[in-house]
Amino acid sequence: MNVNKRVRRTPDEAKHLILKTAASRLSEFGLEGLNISGVSKAAGMSHATVIHHFGSTAAMRQALLQQMTEALLSDVVLALNKDVPPDQVLNGLFKTLSQDGHGRLLSWLALDHNLEVASGEGNTAGLFKNIIDAITDAGGDRTDAKFQVLLVATAAMGLSICGGPLSSLIGLSDEESAAFPRWLAEHLETLK
Amino acid sequence: MNVNKRVRRTPDEAKHLILKTAASRLSEFGLEGLNISGVSKAAGMSHATVIHHFGSTAAMRQALLQQMTEALLSDVVLALNKDVPPDQVLNGLFKTLSQDGHGRLLSWLALDHNLEVASGEGNTAGLFKNIIDAITDAGGDRTDAKFQVLLVATAAMGLSICGGPLSSLIGLSDEESAAFPRWLAEHLETLK
DNA sequence: ATCCTTATCAACATGAATGTCAATAAGAGA
DNA sequence: TCTCTTATTGACATTCATGTTGATAAGGAT
Numbered sequence: 001m002n003v004n005k006r007v008r009r010t011p012d013e014a015k016h017l018i019l020k021t022a023a024s025r026l027s028e029f030g031l032e033g034l035n036i037s038g039v040s041k042a043a044g045m046s047h048a049t050v051i052h053h054f055g056s057t058a059a060m061r062q063a064l065l066q067q068m069t070e071a072l073l074s075d076v077v078l079a080l081n082k083d084v085p086p087d088q089v090l091n092g093l094f095k096t097l098s099q100d101g102h103g104r105l106l107s108w109l110a111l112d113h114n115l116e117v118a119s120g121e122g123n124t125a126g127l128f129k130n131i132i133d134a135i136t137d138a139g140g141d142r143t144d145a146k147f148q149v150l151l152v153a154t155a156a157m158g159l160s161i162c163g164g165p166l167s168s169l170i171g172l173s174d175e176e177s178a179a180f181p182r183w184l185a186e187h188l189e190t191l192k
Numbered sequence: 193m194n195v196n197k198r199v200r201r202t203p204d205e206a207k208h209l210i211l212k213t214a215a216s217r218l219s220e221f222g223l224e225g226l227n228i229s230g231v232s233k234a235a236g237m238s239h240a241t242v243i244h245h246f247g248s249t250a251a252m253r254q255a256l257l258q259q260m261t262e263a264l265l266s267d268v269v270l271a272l273n274k275d276v277p278p279d280q281v282l283n284g285l286f287k288t289l290s291q292d293g294h295g296r297l298l299s300w301l302a303l304d305h306n307l308e309v310a311s312g313e314g315n316t317a318g319l320f321k322n323i324i325d326a327i328t329d330a331g332g333d334r335t336d337a338k339f340q341v342l343l344v345a346t347a348a349m350g351l352s353i354c355g356g357p358l359s360s361l362i363g364l365s366d367e368e369s370a371a372f373p374r375w376l377a378e379h380l381e382t383l384k
Numbered sequence: 385a386t387c388c389t390t391a392t393c394a395a396c397a398t399g400a401a402t403g404t405c406a407a408t409a410a411g412a413g414a
Numbered sequence: 415t416c417t418c419t420t421a422t423t424g425a426c427a428t429t430c431a432t433g434t435t436g437a438t439a440a441g442g443a444t
Binding site: 006007008009010011014045046048049052053 | 390391392393394
C-alpha cells in the first residue's frame with residue numbers, strides 16, 4: 001500500500017503551482033471555477049494549504065488576475081517597444097490583445113464589478129498615449145487615431161471572446177479566419 | 193402595526209417580476225448575482241417562491257438568458273427587416289449589438305461554458321447570411337463582406353463590454369465617444 | 385543527530401445557498 | 415357562502431465553500 005508521503009514545496013513553488021492550476025480552471029470553467037475548494041482539489045492539495053499561501057479566495061483571485069494583467073501589459077509593451085514601424089503599431093496591438101486570452105481577461109475584469117482592477121497605476125493611459133502619438137506622428141488627425149485604436153482594441157477583444165462561434169456563424173473557413181488580422185491591417189492603412 | 197398581507201400574483205406576473213429583478217441584478221453584480229437567494233430577496237419574496245416558479249437556479253438563469261437572447265435576435269431582425277438600405281446594414285448591426293447590454297449578454301454566454309446556449313436553432317446563421325447577401329448585392333467580394341461583418345460584430349461586442357473604460361484610457365471625450373459609431377459607418381464605406 | 389521553522393493536512397465550526405415539505409391564505413368559480 | 419386550486423411562506427435538511435486550529439512532518443541549519 002501507499003504511504004502518503006507529504007510533499008513539501010517552497011512557498012514560490014506552491015504559489016506557482018496554485019496559480020497555474022487556477023489559470024487552467026479559469027479558462028475552463030470561468031470565474032465560478034476560481035474558488036479555493038476547486039483549485040485545491042485540482043492541484044492535489046488540501047484547501048487549507050491554499051488558504052495558508054494566499055489568505056483567502058479573494059486574495060487568490062486577485063493574485064491570479066494581477067499576474068495575468070502584468071503579462072498582458074508586458075506583452076503590449078513588448079509589441080510596441082522593439083522599434084515597430086508606425087504603420088504596424090495597430091497591427092501589433094490587435095495581435096497582442098487577441099492572443100493568449102488577453103481579451104478574455106479584460107472581459108472578466110470588465111464584466112465582474114466586484115473585481116478590483118489591478119490596473120498598472122495609470123501607466124496604461126501613458127501606453128495608449130504612446131500608441132496614439134506614434135500614429136499621429138506618421139501623419140493624421142488625432143481623433144481619427146483615437147478612433148482607430150478604439151476600433152482595434154474592441155475588435156480584438158470581441159474576437160478573443162467569441163471569435164470562433166462568430167466565424168462559424170458568418171461562414172468563414174479556417175483559412176479565412178486566419179487571414180482576418182492581415183485584412184484588417186491592410187484596410188487600416190486606407191482609413192488614414 | 194402592519195399585518196403582513198400576503199401578495200398573490202398570477203404565475204405570469206410572478207415570473208415577469210422575478211426575471212426583471214434577475215436582469216437588474218445580472219447587470220449590477222454579474223453572473224454571480226444570478227442566484228435564487230439574492231434575486232428573491234431583491235424581489236421581496238421568499239426563495240421558495242422562486243423555486244416554485246422556475247424549479248431551480250439553473251432553470252431561472254436559463255429562462256432569463258433565453259429571454260435576453262430572444263430580445264437580441266428580435267432587435268437584430270428588426271434592424272434589418274425594415275427595408276434598410278444595404279449601405280446601412282452594417283451600421284444597424286453595430287448599433288444593435290452595442291445597445292442594451294446585448295454585447296454583454298453574448299460575452300456571458302461565450303465566457304461561461306456551463307451556460308447552455310439557447311441559440312435560435314440555426315436561424316441565426318441564416319440571419320448572417322442575409323446580412324452578407326445584402327452587402328454583396330451592393331457589389332463587392334464575398335470574403336470582404338464576411339470580414340466586414342466580423343469586424344463590426346466583434347467591435348460592437350468589445351465596445352459594449354468595456355467601451356467606457358477604454359474610451360477614457362484612450363482619452364476620448366464623451367462627444368468623441370458618441371461620434372465613434374458614425375465614424376465607423378463612414379469609414380466602412382471606404383472599405384468596399 | 386538535534387533543533388527549528390513552516391508547509392501541509394485532518395478535523396471542526398460557521399455561514400450561505402439550495403431544495404423539500406407541509407401549512408396558510410388569496411382569489412376564482414360554483 | 416362554500417369549495418377548490420395554488421401561489422406563498424416558514425421551517426427543516428442537505429450540501430458546499432470558507433476559514434480556523436492544532437497536530438504532523440519535511441527539510442534546512444547548527
